[in-house]
Amino acid sequence: xxxxxxxxxxxxxxxxxxxxxxxxxxxxxxxxxxxxxxxxxxxxxxxxxxxxxxxxxxxxxxxxxxxxxxxxxxxxxxxxxxxxxxxxxxxxxxxxxxxxxxxxxxxxxxxxxxxxxxxxxxxxxxxxxxxxxxxxx
Numbered sequence: 451x452x453x454x455x456x457x458x459x460x461x462x463x464x465x466x467x468x469x470x471x472x473x474x475x476x477x478x479x480x481x482x483x484x485x486x487x488x489x490x491x492x493x494x495x496x497x498x499x500x501x502x503x504x505x506x507x508x509x510x511x512x513x514x515x516x517x518x519x520x521x522x523x524x525x526x527x528x529x530x531x532x533x534x535x536x537x538x539x540x541x542x543x544x545x546x547x548x549x550x551x552x553x554x555x556x557x558x559x560x561x562x563x564x565x566x567x568x569x570x571x572x573x574x575x576x577x578x579x580x581x582x583x584x585x586x587x
Contacts, residue, residue: 478502481509482530484513524567536557541565544567545567545570547568
């Protein structure tokens with residue numbers, strides 16, 4: 451588990467330093483925008499994180515580009531959308547399989563991202579179970 455010392459982060463001065471610090475601590479920083487300063491983040495301060503958790507860092511830029519969100523959970527996409535102020539429509543359950551806005555497209559506030567989700571587990575059909583049982587005879 452990761453319990454970041456917020457005082458330590460506050461001593462860092464720019465987006466690049468904070469991103470590098472989080473990587474060294476085993477986190478996955480997701481930088482939103484091209485600004486030099488972090489103005490918001492998720493999770494908020496004083497949260498305990500597991501290694502490899504995503505930490506969303508919103509910069510002081512209003513120029514956001516679409517990230518490759520393939521494999522993200524619905525919750526992670528909702529956090530991303532809320533931070534940059536766009537709407538998302540979901541189809542299905544699970545993790546992002548595909549989405550309608552190409553990576554690196556400049557985001558505007560009127561955009562709606564259409565996201566198709568899929569479960570991470572494999573669905574086994576009854577027919578295949580029967581086939582496996584038949585081969586044991």
